[in-house]
Amino acid sequence: MAANTAPIYSIAGDVNSVAALNSGLVVGPTANTAQDGSGTLYKAFTAGANGSFVQKMRFRSVVSPAATVCRVFISSSSTTSATVTWLYDEITLPALSVSQTAASSVFELPMNFALPANYLLYVTFGTSTGSTGTGYSIVTIAGDY
Amino acid sequence: MITWWALVFTIPADKTGYQKMQNGMCIGVYYEDGTVISPDEKVEYTCVNTGAPAPSWA
Numbered sequence: 001m002a003a004n005t006a007p008i009y010s011i012a013g014d015v016n017s018v019a020a021l022n023s024g025l026v027v028g029p030t031a032n033t034a035q036d037g038s039g040t041l042y043k044a045f046t047a048g049a050n051g052s053f054v055q056k057m058r059f060r061s062v063v064s065p066a067a068t069v070c071r072v073f074i075s076s077s078s079t080t081s082a083t084v085t086w087l088y089d090e091i092t093l094p095a096l097s098v099s100q101t102a103a104s105s106v107f108e109l110p111m112n113f114a115l116p117a118n119y120l121l122y123v124t125f126g127t128s129t130g131s132t133g134t135g136y137s138i139v140t141i142a143g144d145y
Numbered sequence: 146m147i148t149w150w151a152l153v154f155t156i157p158a159d160k161t162g163y164q165k166m167q168n169g170m171c172i173g174v175y176y177e178d179g180t181v182i183s184p185d186e187k188v189e190y191t192c193v194n195t196g197a198p199a200p201s202w203a
């Protein structure tokens with residue numbers, strides 16, 4: 001008999017950001033072309049002690065970043081490496097110009113899966129988006145079980 | 146318009162280079178000596194100047 005025949009729901013919202021987990025950093029100026037989980041990755045989310053349902057990641061430009069690709073990794077350990085860190089998805093981010101009179105484009109990566117307890121999400125960028133402070137604010141919307 | 150961004154590499158360590166830009170798009174990444182970096186190559190770098198002078202080999 002199946003162990004769980006009833007759907008489960010998250011018990012509390014869990015919203016986190018790359019900035020919150022990396023001392024306020026606007027990510028993008030540092031590029032890491034590796035697709036195997038090696039090199040510097042920026043933590044975006046940590047699942048709760050009972051796992052988390054991750055709904056989406058939302059990418060909002062800061063200043064005027066150049067075009068790039070953002071790669072999202074799932075890791076079973078906070079010590080990232082090619083064996084425990086796996087490329088999950090990519091999203092194309094175009095060049096954008098900041099405006100004070102119109103909203104800039106926003107990009108979302110739908111996820112909608114259960115992330116096991118204490119697993120983590122990381123991001124990297126394929127090319128640099130600009131100098132310090134020019135890049136992306138990335139927010140993960142989830143709920144903890 | 147072509148612009149050049151100065152880069153400092155951490156992988157491989159102690160190298161510098163350039164990101165060649167056109168209209169907000171990266172159209173090439175190079176080491177300081179002009180060696181082009183293939184998209185297959187694992188590198189890690191940070192932009193330190195978005196208004197660098199064009200390299201002599203450009």
